[in-house]
Amino acid sequence: MAEIVLNHITKRFPDGALAVNDVNLEIADGEFVILVGPSGCGKSTTLNMIAGLEDITEGELRIGGKVVNDKAPKDRDIAMVFQSYALYPHMTVRENMGFALKLAKTPKNVIDEKVSEAARILDLTQHLDRKPANLSGGQRQRVAMGRAIVRDPAAFLMDEPLSNLDAKLRVQMRTEVSRIQRRLGTTMVYVTHDQTEAMTLGDRVAVMRTGVLQQVASPQELYDRPVNLFVAGFIGSPAMNFMAGTIESEGLRTSIGHIPVSGAVRQALERSNVGREIIVGIRPESFEDASMVSAETRPHGITFQATIDVIESLGAEKYVYFSQDLGQAVNVAELEELARDSGRADTGATTETVVARIDPATRITEGETAQLWADVRAVHMFDPSTGLNLTLGDNTPGSTATLTDGTATQEPAAPAPGQTTAAETDTL
Numbered sequence: 203m204a205e206i207v208l209n210h211i212t213k214r215f216p217d218g219a220l221a222v223n224d225v226n227l228e229i230a231d232g233e234f235v236i237l238v239g240p241s242g243c244g245k246s247t248t249l250n251m252i253a254g255l256e257d258i259t260e261g262e263l264r265i266g267g268k269v270v271n272d273k274a275p276k277d278r279d280i281a282m283v284f285q286s287y288a289l290y291p292h293m294t295v296r297e298n299m300g301f302a303l304k305l306a307k308t309p310k311n312v313i314d315e316k317v318s319e320a321a322r323i324l325d326l327t328q329h330l331d332r333k334p335a336n337l338s339g340g341q342r343q344r345v346a347m348g349r350a351i352v353r354d355p356a357a358f359l360m361d362e363p364l365s366n367l368d369a370k371l372r373v374q375m376r377t378e379v380s381r382i383q384r385r386l387g388t389t390m391v392y393v394t395h396d397q398t399e400a401m402t403l404g405d406r407v408a409v410m411r412t413g414v415l416q417q418v419a420s421p422q423e424l425y426d427r428p429v430n431l432f433v434a435g436f437i438g439s440p441a442m443n444f445m446a447g448t449i450e451s452e453g454l455r456t457s458i459g460h461i462p463v464s465g466a467v468r469q470a471l472e473r474s475n476v477g478r479e480i481i482v483g484i485r486p487e488s489f490e491d492a493s494m495v496s497a498e499t500r501p502h503g504i505t506f507q508a509t510i511d512v513i514e515s516l517g518a519e520k521y522v523y524f525s526q527d528l529g530q531a532v533n534v535a536e537l538e539e540l541a542r543d544s545g546r547a548d549t550g551a552t553t554e555t556v557v558a559r560i561d562p563a564t565r566i567t568e569g570e571t572a573q574l575w576a577d578v579r580a581v582h583m584f585d586p587s588t589g590l591n592l593t594l595g596d597n598t599p600g601s602t603a604t605l606t607d608g609t610a611t612q613e614p615a616a617p618a619p620g621q622t623t624a625a626e627t628d629t630l
Contacts, residue, residue, distance in 0.1 A: 204266030204279070204356035204389060205231045206252060211261035213247050213413075221247045223413040224261075234383050234390045236404035238397055239436070240543040244413035245393045246361055252391060253282050253359050266356055281350035282359040285366060287342040289334040295321075296330040299348045313352075320348040323385060324378075340371045340378075347382065357389040364399065376402055397437055401425070409433050411539070431481065431536040431589040434582060436543075440486045443556045444537060445526060447482035447583065454583070456482050457526040458506040461578050467593060474592050476585045481534070483582035486521070489558030491566055492573035503577040511555070513568050522558045522566060522574070536589045 206229040213222040222244040229235050237245040250256040252263065254275035263270055270278050289298050299320060300313040321327045324344040334342055343363060350358055363379070364372045380403055383390050394400055400407045401421040409416045409424065409432070417429045421437075428434035434442050447454045447461070449471060454461040461482070463471075471480075492505045508524035558574060566572045583592045 205229060205264075206357060206389060206391065207262075207264040208248070208252075209262040209264070211248070211251060211263060212259045213244070213251060213256060214259040221413050222251070225413075225415050227408060227415065227418060229389060229391065232387045232389055234380075234392065234403065234405045236400040236407045237391065237393045237410060238395070238400040238407055239410035239416075240539065241395060242412075243410040245410050247413075248410070249359055249361055249391060249393045252357075253280055254278050279356040280359055281353050281355040281357075282361070283343075283346050283350050283363045285362045287334070287346045287366075289342060289345060291334055294331050294333055295326060295337070295345050295348075298334070298345055299352055302349065302353055316352040316354070317348070320351040323351065323382060324348050338371075339367050340375055343367065343375060344378065347379075351382075351386065355388070357391065358383075360390065360392045362394055363392075365395070372399075379403060398439055401437065407437075409436060411436075411536075427591070427594060428582070429591055429594065431483075431534065431584045431591075432540065434483050434584070434591065435537060435540040438485060440521065440557045440559070441540070442483045442485050442582070443554075444584075445482050445484075445554065445556070447480045449476075449478045449480060454480070454482060458508070458574075458576060459504045461504060461581060467583070470592055470594075471583070474585060474590075476587075476592060479586060480592065481537075481584040481586050483584060484576055485580060486557045486559040488577040488580045489522075489560060490575045490577075491560050491564040492575040494561050494564060495575045499577075500575065502579050503575050505573055505575050507571055508556075508574050509571045510566055510568055513566065515562065518562060520560050520562050520564060522560055522564075522572075523555055524558070524574075526554055526556055534586050534589065 208225050208227045208229075211222060211225045212220070214220050225244075225248060227235075237248060239245050247256055251258050252265075254270070254273060254277075258271050265278055265280070290301065293301065296317055300317045303313045303316065317330070318327070321330055324347060326341065326344055326348060329337060329341060329345075334345070337345065343366075346363070360379075364375050367375060376399060379392075392399075392403060401424075404421065406418055407421055407424055408418045411432050417424060417433045419427075424433060424437045428437060431444070435444065445457050447456045450460075452460070453463045488503075495503070508526075510522055510524055512523040514521040514523075560566075560574075581593070584590065585592055
């Protein structure tokens with residue numbers, strides 16, 4: 203096992219395209235770190251530089267304390283699992299898993315021992331004499347992982363290993379990957395486009411956009427304290443809702459009503475020198491059917507009317523969709539990129555769809571004008587010019603700002619894009 207350190211890593215292709223820009227990240231020995239972001243953000247290129255499959259233009263890469271910039275992939279003591287299984291169809295599971303060791307002229311008894319142990323960990327013992335054509339997709343992916351495990355590497359690198367599986371099997375394999383990593387205790391770097399995978403698998407998640415590291419934190423901190431618009435919109439399913447907001451003397455004016463703000467937030471806004479127009483972010487779970495909000499909870503939010511377009515029932519919860527007018531303040535680069543990534547761009551719509559996750563016992567129906575409630579304690583505010591989250595206070599350790607008085611909690615502030623904190627020097 204080994205720590206992995208990326209020190210000002212940059213990748214520029216011969217045509218001048220900048221794929222990865224000045225990434226700094228320290229990954230501790232034994233940590234499970236996820237690189238996540240939309241297509242083209244540089245996450246796979248970063249993984250390939252760690253593996254030695256891409257040259258590093260600038261910066262220094264260390265694995266286990268040794269600089270490996272000029273080392274070949276075979277000399278880096280890493281094992282990689284790709285999106286495709288890349289199994290030899292004419293070989294059995296046993297032969298596929300032990301092939302790399304056979305090439306290295308490892309004694310047969312050692313190969314058999316390592317393959318048997320890996321098969322036991324991956325629940326493949328009964329399939330060792332089968333060929334890939336006789337295995338399911340999940341079993342093939344486990345064989346690919348077993349081929350990496352038998353090498354006993356310092357680190358595992360995985361490039362979207364579950365993307366070829368169907369939805370149900372992908373959920374099952376997420377559990378398998380997490381279990382295997384905990385059991386082996388080996389440093390693991392995992393690339394995915396799926397933020398659900400990122401949130402459920404990693405010790406820490408590194409969010410990338412256009413080659414730049416936006417934020418590195420635990421899944422919960424990314425969700426609760428996103429440093430900017432892009433992280434806020436990318437992390438969370440369904441995604442955070444955004445709307446235009448105007449700062450007034452008594453609070454914020456938005457399309458769903460007036461939102462009061464505390465003195466701490468007002469001070470944060472003054473320090474940021476932001477204009478009157480800002481972007482307001484509210485997660486779907488901050489909404490509720492107003493008739494189902496208790497009297498004790500109601501003062502912490504605002505009640506408003508909305509015409510319901512669509513209702514999706516998922517059994518344990520319901521998603522309610524309604525529309526609001528788009529504001530000029532929300533047309534910024536980060537949100538346009540998120541819209542392109544989700545397929546919502548270029549629709550020609552003049553309204554923005556808001557999604558609310560509410561109690562399944564609601565009696566709200568499609569087409570009616572219903573009363574909804576929004577918890578303003580969980581509202582985020584963003585600077586439209588920089589995309590930075592204004593509700594994180596002054597971004598120094600221990601600082602915080604909340605929308606309503608009496609709800610502040612002392613939490614470490616999130617790092618600025620491209621930076622990591624001392625607490626985030628675990629593994630990739």
